[in-house]
Amino acid sequence: YLAREKKSGAPVAIKRLKVLEQMEGLANTTLREITILHSLKNLNEAKHFTALREVIMAPDYRSMHLVFEFVEHSLYGLMVQGVRFTEADLRCVFRQVLKGLTVLHEAHIVHRDIKPNNILLDSSGVVKLCDFGLAFSTTSGRQRITPRLVALAYRPPEMLLNAKTYSAAVDVWSVGCMLAQVYLGGAPPFMRNAKQPADSEVEQLNLIGAAYGIRAAHIGALIGILPEGVEPVPASPVADVVCEQHLTARLERHLVSMARDRRQPPIPKPVLSIICRALSLDPARRPSARELLRSGWFMNAVNEAVERAAMARRIRETIGDRFCHGPAAVKR
Numbered sequence: 001y002l003a004r005e006k007k008s009g010a011p012v013a014i015k016r017l018k019v020l021e022q023m024e025g026l027a028n029t030t031l032r033e034i035t036i037l038h039s040l041k042n043l044n045e046a047k048h049f050t051a052l053r054e055v056i057m058a059p060d061y062r063s064m065h066l067v068f069e070f071v072e073h074s075l076y077g078l079m080v081q082g083v084r085f086t087e088a089d090l091r092c093v094f095r096q097v098l099k100g101l102t103v104l105h106e107a108h109i110v111h112r113d114i115k116p117n118n119i120l121l122d123s124s125g126v127v128k129l130c131d132f133g134l135a136f137s138t139t140s141g142r143q144r145i146t147p148r149l150v151a152l153a154y155r156p157p158e159m160l161l162n163a164k165t166y167s168a169a170v171d172v173w174s175v176g177c178m179l180a181q182v183y184l185g186g187a188p189p190f191m192r193n194a195k196q197p198a199d200s201e202v203e204q205l206n207l208i209g210a211a212y213g214i215r216a217a218h219i220g221a222l223i224g225i226l227p228e229g230v231e232p233v234p235a236s237p238v239a240d241v242v243c244e245q246h247l248t249a250r251l252e253r254h255l256v257s258m259a260r261d262r263r264q265p266p267i268p269k270p271v272l273s274i275i276c277r278a279l280s281l282d283p284a285r286r287p288s289a290r291e292l293l294r295s296g297w298f299m300n301a302v303n304e305a306v307e308r309a310a311m312a313r314r315i316r317e318t319i320g321d322r323f324c325h326g327p328a329a330v331k332r
Contacts, residue, residue, distance in 0.1 A: 002070065002323075011070035012053065018063050029133065030064065036109060036132050037066070043107055048100035050120060050130040071130070072123050073315065075178075076116035077324030079186050083315055087268060090182055092307040093119070095298050096127035097175060101289035104129070105168040108138040114174035115151050116181070117325075121315070125308030138167070150174060152204050153188040153197050158283050160205045161225040169283035172292070176278025180255060183271065185262040189255060189279075194262055211254040212247050212281065223282050244285065248276045270297035 001014040017030050037052040054067040075093065078085075085093070097119060104111060111118075112134040120128045134150075150159060156173035158166050180189040187194040190207040198204040205216045212219075252272055259267050267275070274295050280286045292298070301307060 013050070013068040013070045015066040015068065016063055017066065019061060032136060033133050034066070036135050036137065039107070039109075040132075043103050045099055045103045047126055048096055048103065048128055050128050068130075071120035071128055073121045073324040074117055075119040075121065075182075078121065078315065078319075079116060079182070081319050081322075081324050083318045083324075085182065085311070086314070087271075088301075088307050089311040089314065090179075090271075091297060091301060092125065092304065092311055093121070093127055094175070094179055095293065095301065095304065097129070097178075098289045098293045098298070100127070100129045101168075101171055101175070102293065104135075105171070105289055109135055110138060110166075110168050111135050111171050112150055114171050114178070115154050116178060119178070121312075123312060123316075125312035125315075152201070153177065153191065155201075155204065156283065157205065157208060157219050157281055158223055158225065160201045160208075161220055161223070162201075163225055167283060168288070169286040172278050172286045172289060173283075175289070175292075176275050179271065179278070180267075180275045183264065183267045183275075184255070184258055185264045187262070189258065189275075208281075211251055213250045213254075214247075219281055223284075244280070247281065251276050251279060268297075270295065273297075 001016065003012050003014050004010065005012055019030075034052075034055060040046060040049045041051070043049075050071060051069045052066060053069060056065040056067065058064065097114075101111070101114075111129065111132065113131055114129075118129060118131045120130050122128065150156070150170060154174040154177045156166075156170050159170060177188050177190070181187060185194060188197070190204060190211060191197050192207070198207055202216070205219065209216050209219055255267060255272060255275065259265070274292060274297060277287050278292065
């Protein structure tokens with residue numbers, strides 16, 4: 001919800017959480033979100049996370065309200081409104097996304113819901129990660145983790161294969177999907193077509209396999225997990241197709257073809273390299289967020305403050321003073 005503080009008149013965002021009647025206190029997920037949000041205040045680069053200002057319990061104790069700073073736009077909303085990002089704009093956005101994730105991951109926190117809706121941009125071009133409802137701390141001692149959390153179009157193979165433990169590499173995969181998405185005309189890379197996403201984990205896994213030119217069973221064998229109902233394949237055929245360079249080359253060709261089919265400009269080679277590294281099938285081979293930041297594409301920026309200001313100016317020229325969070329994303 002969008003609201004205003006009575007004293008200052010400043011806009012704030014409010015997230016309403018229901019309190020479960022059958023439980024004493026709050027759900028574990030709610031407590032975890034509040035704990036993580038409070039811990040973010042003490043991290044370096046805290047500007048890249050939406051700030052939690054206040055927690056308010058409703059008088060009837062049936063709901064809780066989290067009051068956040070209000071951030072004007074989401075990446076998704078800007079894409080829907082047709083904002084034309086330059087390559088410098090996208091480098092600026094994704095550098096900040098990776099900076100935020102680097103801080104999170106090195107604090108042993110995995111977001112688990114990285115997607116354009118949860119990437120916010122303020123009026124000065126600062127990027128902030130939001131919605132930590134699915135985030136968890138890897139130091140919490142939890143060994144078995146629910147796999148069906150990340151939005152399907154941004155979900156990595158290990159989660160589609162129902163892995164019970166996973167790492168910060170799940171967020172890196174989601175970043176790779178988003179970076180491909182902005183260069184492919186606004187649709188994630190692993191879909192039936194530009195307007196039709198998969199409707200199940202099995203179909204999503206098959207779409208990923210098709211991009212790499214391999215079957216779901218090969219993906220499972222590659223990372224040591226087989227989906228339910230899929231028979232294991234002999235070791236020798238798998239060895240023939242899992243060469244990392246071979247798989248990367250296939251994915252590159254697939255992305256180049258998708259950009260052409262969707263009538264988009266060619267994806268710059270440095271960007272294509274980053275996407276393919278982030279979308280490594282094996283989570284153990286995916287670079288960390290910090291390692292991706294060391295890519296030449298990110299290092300070649302003239303000045304981040306200058307890029308942010310230029311991007312913010314282009315956004316204002318396109319949409320004026322409107323807030324862009326996508327259809328029906330913000331209630332007043």
